Amino acid sequence: MSTVSRLEIMDTTLRDGEQMQNVSYTAEEKLTLSKILLTEVKVDRLEITSARVSEGEKKTVQKILHWAQDAGFADRFEILSFIDGDRSVKWAQSVGIQRLNLLTKGSYKHCSEQLRKTPEQHIDDIRATVNAIAENGLQANVYLEDFSNGIKDSPQYVFDLIEALNELPVQRILLPDTLGIFNPFQTYEYVSQVIQRYPDTHFEFHPHNDYGVGTANALAAAKAGVKGIHATVNGMGERAGNAPLDEVVISIRDFLDVDINIDETKLHKVSQYVEMFSGQRMAHNKPIYGKNVFTQTAGIHADGDKKGQLYSNPLKPERFNRKTKYALGKLSGKANLDMCLRELDIEISEEEKQVLLQKIIELGDKKEVITIEDLPYLILDVFEMPENRPFKLLYCSINSTYQLKPVAAIKCAYHDRVVEAYSHGNGGYDAFMNALQEALFEFNIPMPQLLDYSVTIPPGGQTNALVQAAISWRIKKNGKPLTVTTRGVDPDQNMAAIEATVKMINTIISHTL
Template sequence: MTVRILDTTLRDGEQTPGVSLSVEQKLMIAEALDKMGVDIIEAGTAIASEGEFQAIRVISEAGLKAEICSFGRIKFEDIDAAADAGADSIFMVAPSSDIHISSKFPGKTRDEIVEMSVKAIEYAKERGLIVEFGGEDASRADFEFLIKLYDSAVEANADRLTFTDTVGVFTPEKAFETMQRLRERYSIPVAFHGHDDFGLATANTVFAVKGGADEIHVAVNGLGERAGNAALEEVVMALEFLYGVKTKINKQMIYPASQLIEKLSRVKVPPNKPIVGDNAFTHESGIHTSALLKNSQTYEPISPEIIGRKRLIVLGKHAGRASVEMIMKELGYKATPEQMKEILSRIKEVGDRGKRVTDADIRTIIETVLQIRKERKVELLDLSIVSGVNLMPTASIKLKINGKEVIEAGVGTGPVDAAINAIKKAIKDFADIELVGYHVDAITGGTDALVDVIVQLKKEDKVVTARGARTDIVMASIEAFIEGLNMLID
């Protein structure tokens, strides 16, 4: 069995509070979804705005393999907008619960909703659209009325039916039973659209497939209104690896797509999120790590490479000898048993103080205990920053890189951004370094608070973390950045 995937990241996902994507950004995401193997891309709501209309038009004309879909109501203007934008299909919904009927179409009866739906479906077919018809808020609707609505939609030549758990109140058992009943009744494909208000979207979607759903609606990173939609990455991996249900998804593209959407949506993926969260394949515990290095299956249900990721071993208060030995091997160092004991003790001490142990911390501890003095490749010689109410923040920096003095200037949205941009310009001839993470914590209170800045830098496929701690956030940021550079620049 192969289940079809309708991705709604660009429609329901963009309805996440605070998310607004440009036409160019939507096209980038659509291309990533298509490369990942999504069957249907719900690209937006054509009637919503001129920008939405243009985005659907651009995506429809991009030559993607996926079917391009527009969301719409049972209104002729929505259908016209979808067709005029060049969409292949329309996901059209009619209110099916009494609360939705009375709120969205005051004064309308159930029979009138059925009649409006039939006319809308027939018109959409006339406009040449594939019609996927859904009963909105179906999980709170009277089931007999829902069947009447779906029967009428099938008679009007709808191509697919969708059961929508609009406010996430379904349970896996109900999802299974309901999809079984719908699958037995209808010969056309039946889909399930789930929300995560009670944290059951993934389970409900999986059980809907077990019940016979031909198609499922998902969003990358679980984006969507309120608590979000069923997460593509969770549903696909659960179906394929736990239930043996196939999809057309190229799993190695899951993580790259997740990162792109996190960046463009500006919605941070929680570190403990399954599959795509930072911690999903990150290990610290010494007992776990020791076993993991012998056999990765001991503490990983799947290999990170399957979804385009890499395993990460971090050190902290739970660090063990095996983890430290692996990192020392990467650095080309060896230690006596006594030295190893001291290195572990110092690493655990940093963790016991409640601090994250960065790669730079580990390297400093190892080199200090082994009494290795390495020449710093990058040194800060001078820094000047100008900022004001009506001035674009500008930074001028002098660095010594591999013995050569380099002076550069940069501008930014703030003093920190300007300083980091100046550093990036200064090192561009020495290495291609990308800032992929930046985190600030105030360690003490007051206007003279000590701030702890942790940066994550990337060079090719190597990622390192480094720390800077000062009362001046600009200097703390630069200190952290330069510490990271010293680990990456040859």
């Protein structure tokens, strides 16, 4: 049990999370994420940048704060600031920020070796800066950078610093495990020590994930009694990143009796947006968000769930607007297949089920796993020969020329009709899809909605290596949205994607028309 009943969550995806290598957000992306985090996920505060980063970042923050002021969220934004005279203060005022998170040295080693100052000199500098923040009508929180090493190696330095801060107009003292060196036992021990010594001070914990225990450290700090935790969406951040927002929130909510003002049904959505904007794909087995975390593969698990949810835990996918899925592989049984077919509203005979299950087991022996999205395509492959499929691509030519838009010419057949179409696009595949849309219109076949597109090339592959294109689509079956994945393999990337697309069209015809 924690000693506090209410815990603030400060998200720093747009500041600390952006320190991840090769990650940078545009102004529009930062604004979109700010809106989702504040209005839908409902985090308490956002740390969105560092003062004086660049002129472009200044314009970005101004744009965000313009929205925030109209929406009533201006007091929820914070920036990292520095002991730099009044430059950070003026920067904050120029963009409309009301709260600064002042970076100070939380260990004697950082103070003496990096700043080359005595503790007294550093405290004098902090005092002058905090007073300047307050005199300009702004609010101050203070980071004790390298706190974890400081409290272990120079505790009296840390205590002297906190006592000096408690005499200043400081709202919160932020305790970062800057280098990710704490384990959960140390976190609880040292954070408890500080809180017991200064029970009236608002402390918050800022975990990093270098040992993979960022979430566990956040949980330990919450149990010790901090009043706030910092996190980033998908654990974005420098080195191994920060503690992931979804894991932190759900762990504290489920294991401690603490109120957190987070709408957990929106955590998956914001994770998707960060993955899309950052370009950083998450592991499929990442807790809460990962693609596979609500997927059962073993037949005994599916059978137990079918008979009474015997293999479920408190992390029910419905909490996050997701669903339990039953993958199909060599460990699968008839229960897996039955539950997948029921979800897709597909009916086949018992004999066909046995044939299909045998094919699934054969694929499993080759280290392939069939998901519910793959199943319609697999059924098509098993029970319909290519020459018997109703939709055929008879001819396709894609022409790409430097500084000119690619063009595609196609000839398609559907039953007894043949249609030719021609179009251009922003890429070869885009040109093909535009031409295909014209042909499908003539055939009165609905165009599927493309959700995701990934290309896999074997490691060490040569220029003539086979390419696999996996495309996820959204279609409607009996008025209900359905996600289906098809795959194509070819030495040419465009042709692999086209093969996957043609399979998708035949899936639509077989299962929706």
